[in-house]
Amino acid sequence: xxxxxxxxxxxxxxxxxxxxxxxxxxxxxxxxxxxxxxxxxxxxxxxxxxxxxxxxxxxxxxxxxxxxxxxxxxxxxxxxxxxxxxxxxxxxxxxxxxxxx
Numbered sequence: 001x002x003x004x005x006x007x008x009x010x011x012x013x014x015x016x017x018x019x020x021x022x023x024x025x026x027x028x029x030x031x032x033x034x035x036x037x038x039x040x041x042x043x044x045x046x047x048x049x050x051x052x053x054x055x056x057x058x059x060x061x062x063x064x065x066x067x068x069x070x071x072x073x074x075x076x077x078x079x080x081x082x083x084x085x086x087x088x089x090x091x092x093x094x095x096x097x098x099x100x101x
Contacts, residue, residue: 001079002079002080002081003024003025003071003073003079003080003081004080004081004082005022005023005024005073005080005082005083005086006022006023006026006085007021007022007023008020008021008023008047008051009021009034009047009048010048010051010052010053010054011048011051011053011054012031012053012054012055012056013055013056015053017034017038017039018034018038018039018044018045018048019031019032019033019034020032020034021054021059022073022086022087024066024072027062027065028054028058028059028062028063029059029062029063029066029072029073029074030063030074030087032087073086073090074090
């Protein structure tokens with residue numbers, strides 16, 4: 001079985017910032033902060049408004065669940081259908097075949 005990673009721009013931390021959230025089969029597990037000034041980007045705000053708003057506890061709970069299930073992409077060697085979508089700091093852990101396939 002392979003897992004699918006997805007991303008979306010979401011409001012985060014009591015809707016103070018927008019982040020690029022990473023999900024494994026719908027479970028949030030990490031995020032990337034966006035550059036300063038992102039709150040002036042109207043299209044980004046509109047996209048975030050369409051998506052679920054998440055809090056620190058949501059990401060903590062999702063990440064903890066994946067760790068307990070030994071299925072966290074940051075810590076466990078699991079098959080991922082689309083590893084190119086993972087955060088940049090995880091890409092070096094995949095082979096060229098994984099990234100091209």
